[in-house]
Amino acid sequence: LNVDGLLVYFPYDYIYPEQFLYMQELKRSLDAKGHCVLEMPSGTGKTVSLLSLIISYMQANPLHVTKMIYCSRTVPELEKVVEEMRGLIEYYTQETGEIPNFVGLALSSRKNMCVHPQVSQERDGKTVDGKCHQLTASFVRNRHKSNPNIPVCEFYEEFDSNGRNIPLAPGVYGLDDLREYGRKTGMCPYFLARHAINQAQVIVYSYYYLLDPKIAELVSKELPKQSVVVFDEAHNIDNVCVESMSVKITRKTIDRCNQNIEDLSKQIKRISLNIPMLERSHSFYSYAVYPILLNLTHIHFCVVFKSDYVVSESPPSFLKDCQAKVCIDRKPLRFCSERLSSLLRTLELADIKDYSSLSLVANFATLISTYTKGKSRSIMIEPIMNFSCLDATIAVKPIFDRFQTVVVTSGTLSPLDMYPKILDFQPVTMATFTMTLARPCICPMIVSKGNDQVAISSKFETREDIAVTRNYGNLLVEMVTIVPDGVVCFFTSYIYMETIVAAWYEQGIIDQIQKHKLLFIETQDAAETSLALLNYQKACENGRGAVLLSVARGKVSEGIDFDHHYGRAVIMFGVPYVYTQSRILKARLEYLRDQYQIRENDFLTFDAMRHAAQCVGRALRGKTDYGILIFADKRFSRADKRGKIPRWIQEHLTDNLCNLSIDEAVQVAKRFLRQMAQPFSQKDQLGLSLLTLEQLQSEETQKKIENKIQHV
């Protein structure tokens, strides 16, 4: 396959036109050594296009691009990427006749990778980390040498003695493969993978390894500048950035912290008494430790001191306040976190888990003193201290600066121009692709009024309106009677969902729904929700049909796919605006307005629409899939909202599908479902949305596919 003069090995016989265009754009930005933002609908093979182009590019220009770092969100997604990569490498071997010198690697937390018989039994990530640390910390191992009874992790020992020198054989290693490999060779897969990062051409891991400065320091420090960084599913990247830099301290944390400090000082006393000959280190302790203790207690005091009113302020003023009240300078604060860890190390305390709250506070202190810009701290009446990062760029900026190409891609990135603004970078290419389809398998509709012509909306003023809830209920009842298998509904918030469901129950709407389908509700409890999901899928599977009521921004809306019969229709009840009264959000909006000239309203709409798109996009995960997407709010039909829906949905959202009443929507949906149920084979797709190599090269198709892309 020839993309713009570059020979690309593409592991499938057929290629979608948009994949080809996608690769072209990607190539262009690689050439220019710049960043790019690309939007392509899910299910059209983003991953494989990315992998095959970048790997081919690496093979062709080994000097310009040496590494590819693929960041995704969840472990299953990482696994999917690894699978694609494996297929690609197999294809390489087939085509070229030799195994390419290539190492692909997935990295995840210890929890997912540990092979130690006892430690890997633990469920909680932090516990695993702590236990691992207990077995592998350098002082533990030193002690082990003198006293063999002290347990160490034999896997790590093996790795330490042999693993560092043996390079990994070329190939693709997923998490399971690494575990398997570790068991076979007796080496710790986690440390092996971390070590092998320097050697591997493709690294697949989670966002946090790159974005969170604390982890990135450890893991991703040595990555060369000539790397290509890919952020997949990047529609929420700014929130991830913000999260990784934010700290929340509650009263409980403070209490635990106090306890930790007492423990620590006891330890220090014990050690300094017991080992008097370590004179030098003793002096070090006293030098390093006491300021920290002082600091921490003072922070604690000042928090307690201030806890009786709500404050929201910026770091400089906070620091100044500190100084005035408890006489701490900025400088010692800054090294708080580092000192704590060095203290713990010298004290030979293995179980770092117990000190997590203390390190949290230390982190807070470090963060607050390091970054003076774009952060805000707020204290609620309940002594909760939120130290939140307002500017997504702080976390992501070093990455954009450090690596030559950063690819930000997802199925739902519209409107594209917002991302460069909030992440503060200059992309070379920005493009959005639509799906080429042999049949119109998306049916988006905007339902804006009920049969009684009352406008439906989740607007605050009409929330309590009985006519609106009734109309929402009618919409759902009508839909469940005509849509087979699974229907997923998204509400704007848990509270709203609760009030509406309660109202429906009184109006008898719930009963009517249950005549046709089983009803499942997402709750804030993760275990309960996953049980509901399981049963939901079962009900879809055996033909009973099911409705899932869930919440935008919830767990369901982010990570779970409702492909094929699991989601034949998605209904979005209302526009999922964030809760605008929250202090953090207010501060962030203000900051964005001041720093980047983004109006509050723009950002809110942008945020709401990307979540709406994300929700409805759950139902459509491929070209053979089909689904009805219903936006049930009057406000969706306004130009500012409609324009922010991703292009691949907008394309099918013609004027006569906006502003429908419930009846009209039902008629449209009925006809759509019948048409989609007609037999559909791969042959019908060929030439239209599937291209062979010859078709791709013909002039005619080149022209035809041109308009599938839209530069921004």
Place this chain on the structure above:
Amino acid sequence: MAEEDDKGYRWETEYEKTWEELHEDESGSLQATVSDLLHRAKRKQFMERVTNVRLGMMRHLLIVIDASSAMSDQDLKPTRLVATLKLLEMFVDEYFDQNPISQIGFLMSRNKKADKITELGGNPRRHIKALQDLATQACQGEFSLQNSLELALSALRNMPSHASRELLVIMGSLTTCDPGDVRETIQAMAEANIRCSVIGLSAEVRVCKRLCQLTGGIYNVILDEPHYKDLLGQHMTPPPASNSTESSLIKMGFPHHSLGGEKGKGEKPSMCMCHLDSKSSQGFSTSGYFCPQCKSKYCELPIECKACGLTLVSAPHLARSYHHLFPPGSYKEFLSSDVVTDGPLCCYACQVEILDPHVYVCEKCEQNFCLDCDLFVHETLHSCPGCASFRNLQTIQAMSLS
């Protein structure tokens, strides 16, 4: 919404933008592409039908009719159920016309239960009568796929192994209310070698698709009433026999119709076997078909003799089943611009000028046909008018058959 509302106001329940549909047809968007696709698919289906394949000529077809509340929907006029029954009446007639030595039976599912309407049998009139009775009954409750399958399974399980076992579910409901795991039942159907097909009246349901995939049946969803008829028509022709049906020689009787009252013999009128149970005097006459083996009388064929178990058919019946085994060869598709003729390009069958870009040519007699005639020839006529009008070709055909 409550059921009363559905029936009450026409302007509330049905919102049909007829003008829009017309518009779409002309502009060649949605509707046109789909109908075009369908047309092509239909032809493809004929192309795919391979000759010289073993067909399950003796069919045992059970039809499950959904009579749940979803069938009272008015998107087929007047209601789904009535429209279905009307089409099924036609289907029964046609079915026996095409498959004279086969049997059919009807089941119904409503209120989460499945009931038998008619037993498997070869008497079209009985079935049609039962169907007509059903039209007056109300649709209520929910559909149960599993119960229907279980009932069908028990009815078909004991059928002879040389006959094909088929089940056709006509399903208006989108949900099924099952007492247990329907997947086990589907597995049982597959093991019992019952070919299950489903015609959906509203949308694609996952579990039906699975059922059809696992048992080798076909799953379709109707677009509108004509399409519904087409889909039913698919089930008219016998499916290829699966490998596990054993082949066996079947003993058949060919009774002659005797008008009775032959002079000199002084025959008395007698009761025929098929109406023995009924109290009416119907079937009490001197005429009828007499089983060549045991001389019991029947008033219609084909039937299985109740006394001696012999399959009774008439010779024309068998002959009519014949065309399934030797269908006329499919026509080749050409672009009409490629076909060289003097004068306008006319269809040999209907003599109308062909305006369609495609023209269909019989490979034997090399005559041109239009798409409609092509479908007609292969669907109903079962013999090529071109070949039939040339004597020398007929002999060739006869030779090739023998």
